[in-house]
Amino acid sequence: MRVDLSRRLVPDELWELTAPLLPRFTSRPQGGGTAPVDERAVFTAVMYVLTSWCAWRYLPESFGVSPATAPPRSTQ
Numbered sequence: 001m002r003v004d005l006s007r008r009l010v011p012d013e014l015w016e017l018t019a020p021l022l023p024r025f026t027s028r029p030q031g032g033g034t035a036p037v038d039e040r041a042v043f044t045a046v047m048y049v050l051t052s053w054c055a056w057r058y059l060p061e062s063f064g065v066s067p068a069t070a071p072p073r074s075t076q
Contacts, residue, residue: 006040006044009044009048009051010040010043010044010047015043018043019039019040022043037065038064038065041063041064042065044063045063045065048063
């Protein structure tokens with residue numbers, strides 16, 4: 001992802017406020033599971049979708065986050 005877009009969507013000041021609120025990745029003792037993903041990249045992708053009204057499935061690959069990783073889980 002281009003750095004200028006990332007910094008525009010999530011400036012350092014916003015990231016400093018948000019980062020402590022995000023849950024930390026913990027690996028499972030038995031192994032397996034998903035690999036950790038850059039938290040700021042995921043948050044930036046979420047901000048992009050919220051501000052552009054882009055559908056999750058159309059999230060540009062340049063964010064480095066798959067659409068399956070970024071969106072919240074459905075509660076249906």
